[in-house]
Amino acid sequence: MTAIHVRINGSEIADDLPPRLSLADFLRERRNLTGTHLGCEHGVCGSCTVLVDGEPTRACLTLAVTCDERAVETIEGFGGDPVIAALRRTFHQNHALQCGFCTPAMLITARDLILRRRAGSEREIRDGLAGNICRCTGYTNIVTAISEAATEIGKEAPNAQ
């Protein structure tokens, strides 16, 4: 067992973990944060994407013990985030989800694309979504939703980084 101290969605958490435990299983099984989904468990589907120290990360390809002294954000932690709020609305309006399995990670990935200004065209958005698989929508509505949210965020905060 390895002792870790990690900040999850703003709360300081201390725990003692078997090193084999993935960040995704730590979040789901021990912190009850089940919005982080596990599809393939080898880095292909993207459903487990969370933020570690602000950067999108595959929670299935990250051991929880390697997150010692780091900050993790899961979909449950974006309650007050204006970009996620815009995306939540445009996903709803555009029917950009069906079963919802990929949606939490789609939102986190889309937020990162918008904040890094990589959501300026359909091509850019599709490139940026290549690591997140959706088996329901055919992506068209997801791309539209992200494009609308990017435009909206760009108007509100033209200098947002």
Added chain:
Amino acid sequence: MKAPAVDYVRPRTLTEAVDLLAHASVEARVIAGGQSLLALMNLRLASPALLIDIARLPELLVVEDHGDTVTLGACVTHAAIEDRRVFDPSHGLMPRVAATLGYRAIRTRGTIGGSLALSDPAAEWPAVFAALDAEVILHSSSGRRSLKCSEFATGIFQTKLAENEIIERARIPKLSADARCGYVKLCRKSGEFANALAVVVTDPPRAYWRVVCGAANGAPLVLADTSRLVAEGPRDPDALRGTVGRDLNHAADRHFDEFERNLHTVAAMRAVQQVLA
């Protein structure tokens, strides 16, 4: 699936890390970004007994400008290169390559040292570093040595890295102002591993011309005759195609089938055309 049971240690210094590696009584692996190792462990293709976490070692995060070369620590991430947060010796080639490497959530964790150490034949950095004539500096408890990247990889997932060595950094020559680079990655979906990969670097002031094929059923393949032809300047496409074809024929040990030969030829020709355009 889930990774098998494993022990974990996070040394504070590189010296401590190489000592742990040298004295481990069980199968030990160093882990940096873990973006290949964790996938292999989850699939139970790798089951080390001990992981030595080197991701935060300050010695492996250095970025230094030495005038005519730049050294990048082994734990510099692909995203740091993509975002130009580290010095770029390659006139934009490396950031351009990094942006095509896997997905953003992989690039934020994956490291150049990890890519070189695994030496997946379809990976980008082994071919690009060979094309840039970069070196790797390897560190073990008995000292340091350096090897040209074009010689470091020896085959499919095979390198000259000894069991007790850790890649410490890469030393990359700075391209001169007149240098040009071409890069073509052929794959069916953004971020996938390449089906064919061609990198061209021409730097006349340094008398340097090199064309390298990646995803070539083995270590990065330097196309020697094509490199010489490129040095002579623009050529008609048929001559270029013929020379690339001869270079691919010379590499008989790669056992290219007709489809692969065609892919590599197309990638190499497009990359050369970017440079000669």
